[in-house]
Amino acid sequence: MPSPLAPLHGRAFAAVIFDMDGTLIDSIPVVIRSWVRWAQEHGLEPERLQGFHGVPAAAIVADLLPPHRHESALSRINELELADTDGITVLPGAAEALAALAPDRCAIATSCSTPLAEVRIEATGLRVPRVVVTADDVERGKPHPDPFLLAAERLGVDAERCLVVEDAPGGLTAARAAGCATLAVTTTTPRHELVADAIVENLGDVAFTHSPQGGGVLVSSRSR
Template sequence: MTDQLPRTDLADRTFAAVLFDLDGTLVDSTAAVLRSWVTWAIEHDVDPLRLQGFHGVPARQIVSQLVHPDQVDSASQRIDDLELTDVTGVVGLPGAAEALAALPAGRAAVVTSCTRLLAEARIGAAGLQPPGAVVTADDVTHGKPDPEPFLLGAERLGVPPGDCLVVEDAPMGLASARAAGMATLAVTTTTAAADLDADLVVTSLADVELRSTSDGVRVVRRSA
């Protein structure tokens, strides 16, 4: 796999399926995430500034880089507990509900670095109806930026990776998608457009229409 794929014009393509990231793409959980991780960092004598640059990476992978190996299990459990008990202010992002509703069964999946319980909690708090296929950190050995999560998403939908479109907000997630050989659509919810390496960058999912046809899914830019 390579993360040096040539750019593709999404308007000229039809996709077998769309794989959505969760936090920052479908739901706004920024405040809850910040509260939980700052609390965790203080408890574990970690400078909160060291948490920068990890957006989109599974919690356990982050923890393993910040604490002694003997503490990884307990520290990972602690951040899981903190995040599960704080979904205050978690809401659906513009265009998220419409994008999910536009895609029939078998053409959509959520691929997130959350654990399954946390993904369910945030999707529920945001009032979104998730697709049947949801890949979480519990399902993979290597999280984003490794391609494994998105490859598993394609596998569960029974479609070739090269026929998938990934919607992401984080550089780590986009790197994962490109390494999996997938086209990319980025939203600028959490990261500046200049820092998003994607085939198409928009402000939110409200800027595009995902149009399902008998041949697959097309991406249509909405008029300003």
């Protein structure tokens, strides 16, 4: 049986850009608790939240509530999420992936705000790349390409030479729009809903190495 990473074999990437929630860390219990409570407080059925995974909070609020309620509603969901880190864990292979990559060869591009990203990273003790792009850094978040374009720019590389690792359909849409190659993990989304160059269960299936010739980052299957 061919490796699920076969479409990426032989390609040397200038850098790897990781999504955070659902890709590097498991924050789903926190996200569910916070957003369900928020929805109930704002008179919304929690089912209205479906389909927003990976979308910045401001965009979700704007989609669900009238303009005059946006500011207070966004402030409230930020308050709820910042106060809750119970149960956040590092996903399999995430720490090893970040440790294997040189600081100028990896980045995080997340839909979290900067304070929320800092709180969740601190809760896990995960090693932080030099470049972290959050929803506060871009005018348009995922599914627009801006977060990945900015991450590549801050790394000093072309986005077309980057590999994006994502768990959410919206994030993969953003990565493709930025011209990046894509690797999906099935940590939060069924495989059949993910469109990517390669799909694996989690980062525990992936090994990142630097090309001996200095040509970039290579991707291969990791034996468990």
